[in-house]
Amino acid sequence: MEKKNRKAREREARTEHIIDVAEVLISEKGIENTTMDEIAERAGLGKGTLYLHFKGKTVLFLAICQRGSAKLNRLLGRILAQDLPGIVLIEKLGKTYIGFIKDNPVYFTAFSYYESLIDSQNMVEGAIAERCEENAQEAMNYIVRALQIGMHDGSIKSDVDPRELGLIIWGASKGIMNMAYLKKSRQREKIMQGVEFSAESLFGHFIDLIGTGMMHPDYQSKNELKQ
Amino acid sequence: MEKKNRKAREREARTEHIIDVAEVLISEKGIENTTMDEIAERAGLGKGTLYLHFKGKTVLFLAICQRGSAKLNRLLGRILAQDLPGIVLIEKLGKTYIGFIKDNPVYFTAFSYYESLIDSQNMVEGAIAERCEENAQEAMNYIVRALQIGMHDGSIKSDVDPRELGLIIWGASKGIMNMAYLKKSRQREKIMQGVEFSAESLFGHFIDLIGTGMMHPDYQSKNELKQ
Amino acid sequence: MEKKNRKAREREARTEHIIDVAEVLISEKGIENTTMDEIAERAGLGKGTLYLHFKGKTVLFLAICQRGSAKLNRLLGRILAQDLPGIVLIEKLGKTYIGFIKDNPVYFTAFSYYESLIDSQNMVEGAIAERCEENAQEAMNYIVRALQIGMHDGSIKSDVDPRELGLIIWGASKGIMNMAYLKKSRQREKIMQGVEFSAESLFGHFIDLIGTGMMHPDYQSKNELKQ
Amino acid sequence: MEKKNRKAREREARTEHIIDVAEVLISEKGIENTTMDEIAERAGLGKGTLYLHFKGKTVLFLAICQRGSAKLNRLLGRILAQDLPGIVLIEKLGKTYIGFIKDNPVYFTAFSYYESLIDSQNMVEGAIAERCEENAQEAMNYIVRALQIGMHDGSIKSDVDPRELGLIIWGASKGIMNMAYLKKSRQREKIMQGVEFSAESLFGHFIDLIGTGMMHPDYQSKNELKQ
DNA sequence: GATGAATGAGCATTCATTCAT
DNA sequence: AATGAATGAATGCTCATTCAT
Numbered sequence: 014m015e016k017k018n019r020k021a022r023e024r025e026a027r028t029e030h031i032i033d034v035a036e037v038l039i040s041e042k043g044i045e046n047t048t049m050d051e052i053a054e055r056a057g058l059g060k061g062t063l064y065l066h067f068k069g070k071t072v073l074f075l076a077i078c079q080r081g082s083a084k085l086n087r088l089l090g091r092i093l094a095q096d097l098p099g100i101v102l103i104e105k106l107g108k109t110y111i112g113f114i115k116d117n118p119v120y121f122t123a124f125s126y127y128e129s130l131i132d133s134q135n136m137v138e139g140a141i142a143e144r145c146e147e148n149a150q151e152a153m154n155y156i157v158r159a160l161q162i163g164m165h166d167g168s169i170k171s172d173v174d175p176r177e178l179g180l181i182i183w184g185a186s187k188g189i190m191n192m193a194y195l196k197k198s199r200q201r202e203k204i205m206q207g208v209e210f211s212a213e214s215l216f217g218h219f220i221d222l223i224g225t226g227m228m229h230p231d232y233q234s235k236n237e238l239k240q
Numbered sequence: 241m242e243k244k245n246r247k248a249r250e251r252e253a254r255t256e257h258i259i260d261v262a263e264v265l266i267s268e269k270g271i272e273n274t275t276m277d278e279i280a281e282r283a284g285l286g287k288g289t290l291y292l293h294f295k296g297k298t299v300l301f302l303a304i305c306q307r308g309s310a311k312l313n314r315l316l317g318r319i320l321a322q323d324l325p326g327i328v329l330i331e332k333l334g335k336t337y338i339g340f341i342k343d344n345p346v347y348f349t350a351f352s353y354y355e356s357l358i359d360s361q362n363m364v365e366g367a368i369a370e371r372c373e374e375n376a377q378e379a380m381n382y383i384v385r386a387l388q389i390g391m392h393d394g395s396i397k398s399d400v401d402p403r404e405l406g407l408i409i410w411g412a413s414k415g416i417m418n419m420a421y422l423k424k425s426r427q428r429e430k431i432m433q434g435v436e437f438s439a440e441s442l443f444g445h446f447i448d449l450i451g452t453g454m455m456h457p458d459y460q461s462k463n464e465l466k467q
Numbered sequence: 468m469e470k471k472n473r474k475a476r477e478r479e480a481r482t483e484h485i486i487d488v489a490e491v492l493i494s495e496k497g498i499e500n501t502t503m504d505e506i507a508e509r510a511g512l513g514k515g516t517l518y519l520h521f522k523g524k525t526v527l528f529l530a531i532c533q534r535g536s537a538k539l540n541r542l543l544g545r546i547l548a549q550d551l552p553g554i555v556l557i558e559k560l561g562k563t564y565i566g567f568i569k570d571n572p573v574y575f576t577a578f579s580y581y582e583s584l585i586d587s588q589n590m591v592e593g594a595i596a597e598r599c600e601e602n603a604q605e606a607m608n609y610i611v612r613a614l615q616i617g618m619h620d621g622s623i624k625s626d627v628d629p630r631e632l633g634l635i636i637w638g639a640s641k642g643i644m645n646m647a648y649l650k651k652s653r654q655r656e657k658i659m660q661g662v663e664f665s666a667e668s669l670f671g672h673f674i675d676l677i678g679t680g681m682m683h684p685d686y687q688s689k690n691e692l693k694q
Numbered sequence: 695m696e697k698k699n700r701k702a703r704e705r706e707a708r709t710e711h712i713i714d715v716a717e718v719l720i721s722e723k724g725i726e727n728t729t730m731d732e733i734a735e736r737a738g739l740g741k742g743t744l745y746l747h748f749k750g751k752t753v754l755f756l757a758i759c760q761r762g763s764a765k766l767n768r769l770l771g772r773i774l775a776q777d778l779p780g781i782v783l784i785e786k787l788g789k790t791y792i793g794f795i796k797d798n799p800v801y802f803t804a805f806s807y808y809e810s811l812i813d814s815q816n817m818v819e820g821a822i823a824e825r826c827e828e829n830a831q832e833a834m835n836y837i838v839r840a841l842q843i844g845m846h847d848g849s850i851k852s853d854v855d856p857r858e859l860g861l862i863i864w865g866a867s868k869g870i871m872n873m874a875y876l877k878k879s880r881q882r883e884k885i886m887q888g889v890e891f892s893a894e895s896l897f898g899h900f901i902d903l904i905g906t907g908m909m910h911p912d913y914q915s916k917n918e919l920k921q
Numbered sequence: 922g923a924t925g926a927a928t929g930a931g932c933a934t935t936c937a938t939t940c941a942t
Numbered sequence: 943a944a945t946g947a948a949t950g951a952a953t954g955c956t957c958a959t960t961c962a963t
Contacts, residue, residue: 043360059928188415210404226453286945497814513949642869664858680907740924
């Protein structure tokens with residue numbers, strides 16, 4: 014059993030190592046330009062070895078997505094465990110998300126890849142894809158739950174279905190991150206007219222914006238009185 | 241000169257025709273699965289002829305992006321021409337954008353392609369790319385200008401740089417559209433837990449949300465009195 | 468039209484050239500060991516060019532089969548045009564077949580490949596496969612027709628369905644050719660115990676054997692009287 | 695020694711087990727599509743273990759051929775032990791062969807594989823290959839011996855070298871079996887024009903055909919008188 | 922002996938781009 | 943200007959075989 018554990022651990026370690034390497038390469042050159050050959054070479058492994066760990070290129074990239082979403086969910090889950098008004102939870106979830114992407118921009122790429130797979134109907138079957146699905150749903154659930162808490166504790170208006178509100182927040186957040194993380198280029202400078210805004214600033218103001226928008230008027234008044 | 245004009249017009253017509261065909265193919269099979277061979281065939285042209293009109297595949301697709309952004313900007317420009325409160329202009333810009341994408345989803349794909357080019361640092365140089373840049377900047381300008389009008393006429397709070405606010409709105413809008421247009425799949429159902437929300441509903445509520453958030457308190461009060 | 472004909476002729480010539488090269492390579496190394504790369508190189512063409520002429524490896528090999536079976540059928544057809552007793556036609560068909568394989572052993576390989584495709588259920592769809600089917604059926608028809616002629620003119624016994632008899636003759640002939648054309652090797656020498664029999668001899672005696680077997684007794688007597 | 699015998703017996707049992715598994719897999723998916731991985735897995739063994747028993751894939755498949763030909767030869771040998779006219783022995787050998795293939799079609803595949811190895815000059819050296827050679831030669835010998843008996847007892851004509859006649863019968867038999875066992879498919883139906891003939895029927899008529907052909911005229915007359 | 926993780930040569934196929942006509 | 947035949951680099955994947963444990 015001891016031995017079996019060691020083998021299993023070693024195998025898992027190598028699997029993680031491949032994902033590590035793939036993450037680095039994707040960060041450097043993007044998903045499209047990363048080949049299995051290169052991953053193998055950089056990982057110091059034979060090409061075939063990759064296929065012992067991942068059924069194909071798509072699955073390997075989904076594994077990155079899975080790892081990233083699991084990490085993110087761990088952070089988001091901790092937020093939900095806190096006893097705070099829903100509106101504050103939403104704000105914290107947002108800040109956590111942005112902080113996570115800032116620290117691990119590669120996962121933003123991986124999440125986008127995952128969505129492009131769904132969109133292009135090239136999604137593969139398998140355990141990892143399932144995990145990605147579950148993780149995406151879980152992240153969504155955290156948002157919806159925070160909204161429900163807020164609607165219940167009176168900090169968030171109840172005029173919109175929390176699931177719809179969740180989709181809006183989730184989608185908008187991704188869009189803003191996308192904007193914030195567009196690779197530096199002449200283009201970006203033009204759009205931004207030479208002014209750069211940090212992802213934090215963009216996202217912070219976004220949170221303020223929708224926070225005010227969805228805050229319950231009474232809760233808002235109370236808060237203003239406190240100030 | 242007459243003759244030259246005719247020639248030039250014919251040439252331009254063929255260029256537009258190629259773009260037409262490419263748009264249809266992209267709608268049908270996505271950018272990844274659309275080949276130059278197929279475009280040429282469907283356009284009734286030789287493969288080499290495509291290269292007389294576009295330097296390469298990327299440029300051809302950028303031409304679609306350019307056309308789409310030009311069309312969109314024409315619509316957005318008309319909004320700005322109207323004498324309305326800034327906050328209303330913003331709302332109208334948003335509704336216009338969503339309506340445009342709903343009618344021409346292929347341009348959403350094209351705009352995303354354009355951004356992926358920037359992101360993957362595979363952007364090409366050339367006149368069309370410049371035009372796309374300019375158009376993107378122009379769209380952005382419309383938003384910023386509407387925000388500035390709103391800040392000036394007192395309908396929008398002035399606590400955030402209008403350019404930053406513009407980026408936020410622009411990015412968030414794209415993110416929501418992305419969410420709304422994810423192809424139907426098991427995945428999407430899971431995320432949405434079986435409930436579907438139309439792009440209009442999502443975007444409408446989003447506009448309400450940020451509208452309230454950025455509305456100037458005084459303007460808000462006035463409006464409430466009216467009601 | 469002149470020009471169009473030239474183009475078409477040139478294209479066809481190149482197609483035939485590719486088949487020529489493939490035939491040589493298959494003769495040299497067998498089908499399994501012949502790669503598309505090698506065919507392209509030996510043909511003095513780019514790898515992609517092969518795919519302009521043949522949809523894939525299987526189709527290219529079927530084209531060889533098609534060419535071979537068409538050539539063979541042309542020869543067999545001429546036999547049937549002759550006004551001879553059925554039993555003699557059968558004999559002539561057999562001799563023609565063996566002569567053809569002797570001159571073009573590569574087609575024996577190609578025919579076997581075709582059958583292995585059917586057997587392994589990897590047969591591809593397409594015009595060439597259809598032609599191979601038709602040609603195989605046509606060859607079979609020649610045999611059956613000769614048998615029917617023989618049964619009618621009294622030179623062949625009528626106690627077996629001519630179609631079944633055709634299958635027997637066709638299958639047996641292939642088996643004998645297979646035996647006769649086993650590549651030289653220690654193995655073959657062992658089976659044959661050091662004695663070699665030419666394909667002609669083997670097949671000639673085979674024809675005599677089944678000829679006697681299926682000959683109508685009366686016809687046989689007449690013939691014997693003549694002698 | 696006792697212990698050593700047990701070890702040796704166990705080893706041999708495992709070897710046979712691997713062959714068993716390989717036979718099943720080949721029956722199911724054909725030789726081309728059967729991988730060493732799959733054989734190992736289905737045999738409940740490690741992949742490396744296969745190589746302790748067989749030097750490589752080819753040798754493993756030759757082992758199947760060897761087993762099959764040994765089994766067949768055992769049956770054929772019993773025929774020869776009977777005191778019967780040569781012509782009857784030939785007929786019995788044929789019926790035995792067809793019955794054996796009918797019961798064990800996998801060996802037909804294996805025998806064909808063996809011949810394709812010779813043909814493609816990919817034959818390997820080694821004890822098993824030698825055994826296959828010997829077995830093939832032995833089968834051939836049974837036929838030749840039966841022919842010699844027949845020529846001696848006057849039941850078979852002596853005008854052809856019995857070794858050549860053996861080759862003819864052996865090759866033709868295989869060809870007919872090949873025809874009879876072509877997998878059902880559109881192709882086969884076309885060749886057969888919708889009519890199916892069983893392997894027994896095909897082979898039975900074949901035996902009659904060549905039986906008559908090689909039967910000695912005097913023996914024939916005697917037989918006819920009996921009837 | 923037994924294992925199975927690692928290997929890497931080998932292959933078919935695609936497709937954007939070029940260029941001779 | 944228009945063509946489309948030719949190109950060949952690029953890539954994902956398979957699988958028989960080896961070898962350290």
